[in-house]
Amino acid sequence: MAPPAPHIIDEILEDIFLRLPTPAALARVSTASPSFRRIITERSFLRRFRKLHPPPLLGFATNNGVFEPVQDPDPSAPLARALADAADFTYSSSSPGPEMIRLLLGLPAISAMAADAVFTNLAVCDPLSRKYVLLPPIPKDMTVQTEPLVEYGRFLASAGEDEDEDETLFKVICTAHYKSKLVVFVFTSSSGQWCKVASPSWSFLGPIGFRWNSLGHPYYLRGCFYWMPLSTDKLLVLDTCRMESSTVNNLPGYREQLMNQPGRVMYTPSIVIGTEGALEMITLVGDLGASGLFYLYHTSQENKGESCNQCQLKNVIALPSGWTYNIVGATEGLMFIRGMEARSRDPDINLYSLDVKTSEVKKVCRATFYGHYCSYFGFPPSLSKPSL
Structure with a gap:
């Protein structure tokens, strides 16, 4: 035979x-x-x-080049240590300049002190291969020349959800906040060019209008960016596949209910988690009493465009006492929370994950840096080929 x-x-x-x-x-x-x-x-x-x-969570990269690997007893701790040894999150060997987009990571919005630099000096870097791709400048005729730039953000996204999609393809989204409107630029590596998304004026915020830092940091889920302005019950949504922007009513009046609870204050605006056919939010609320407890309110609302839908409170999760908290990100069905010891001169800083489906909160690692964190999911370096 x-x-x-x-x-x-x-x-x-x-x-x-x-x-x-x-x-x-x-x-x-x-x-x-x-x-x-x-x-x-x-x-x-x-x-x-x-x-x-799905690739496991291996750790968090910070905006100063520090990588915080997940720690024991997390089963991914050995892979995280291998990544920390193999990768260069400082980009010291590949950095083309101070303003760069870090591959697979999102960076917070930055002030527009050097508007020319943020439009011209951009690169996408891979911490594993230590390679980078320089991006062409954003064309001047796409920007608003009649107004000063107030704030600017840049984010990396995958090229698409197609199973056969080339994994080396990517999109870069840049947001420019002007006094009159938000302008969004999208770069696709397949075309090598920038395009401009139809941009909304600040009138979508209602009578309050635009205020400094009113949009905050966006959350990227399933091809869409979501912004939750502090002053309105609307979400701003950017679909990076359709290249369209829109607004969605966000649990009308719900935020005021949380803010007006006796003895409690809402520290962090609700964060979009997103599931099929629904918008899910996690809101951090702190107790001003002697207990000093913090709670996570998990709510859900059907996503039907601009129509209002009933809000459902799914769970209230108490966080360990003796710590103060803030939410630092959400992706892959997880939310990430930073906890800092209360009433301590040299406080410990821990990073926690919340599994949105099971409501399980667990410590991921002890942090060494108080700043902006980006979650890093991946495979062992031995199975990760260069992305660029």
Whole structure:
């Protein structure tokens, strides 16, 4: 009987490898033989594996080049340590300039002290391969020349959700806040060009209008950016696939109910989590009494465009006492919370994750830096090919 063809053997091995429970197990198997590693490191196989096994949280990168890896007893701690040893989150070996976009990471909005620089000096960097791609300047005729730039933000997004999408493709979204309106620019690596999204005026905020820092940091979920202005019950949504901006009514009156609770104050605006057909929010509320407790209010609302829908309170989650908290991000079904010891001269800083589906809160790592954090999901460096 003739032996099976090599491609049949590869297909059988692929099916076996897809059943491995974790990326760590896959990495160990890839070291068993060159043929195993060849199959496992193919982009097509890794795409299939990621669909069945979402990449684990490996840590947080900060806006000063520090990487905070997840720590024991988290099962991903060994992978996180390997990433910290292999990657360069300071970009000291590849940085083309001070204003750059960090690959797979979002950076907060920055002030417009040097408007020319933020429109011209941009790059996308890969901390693993230590390579970068310089972006062309945003054309001047796309910007608003008659008004000073108030605030500017830049963010990285995937090119699309297509299973066969080239993983080296990406989009860069830049937001320019002017006094009269928000302007959004989108760069696609496939075209190598910038385009401008139809931009809304600040009238969507209602009679309050635009105020400094009223939009805050956006949250990126399933191809869309969401901004939650502090002064309105509307969400600003940017769909990076359709290249359209719109607004959605956000739980009318609900924020005022939380803010007006006796003895409690809402420290952080609601954050969009997002599920199929619904908008989910987590709101951080602090107790001003002697207990000093903090709570997370999880609510849900059907997403039907601009129509108002009933708000449903799904859960109230009490956070450990003795700490003060703030929310630092949300993605992949998780919300990230920073906790700092209350009433301490040299407080510890911990980062926690909240599983939105199960409401489980767990400590991820002890932090060494108080600033902006970006969550980093991925596979072991041995299975990660350069993205650029």
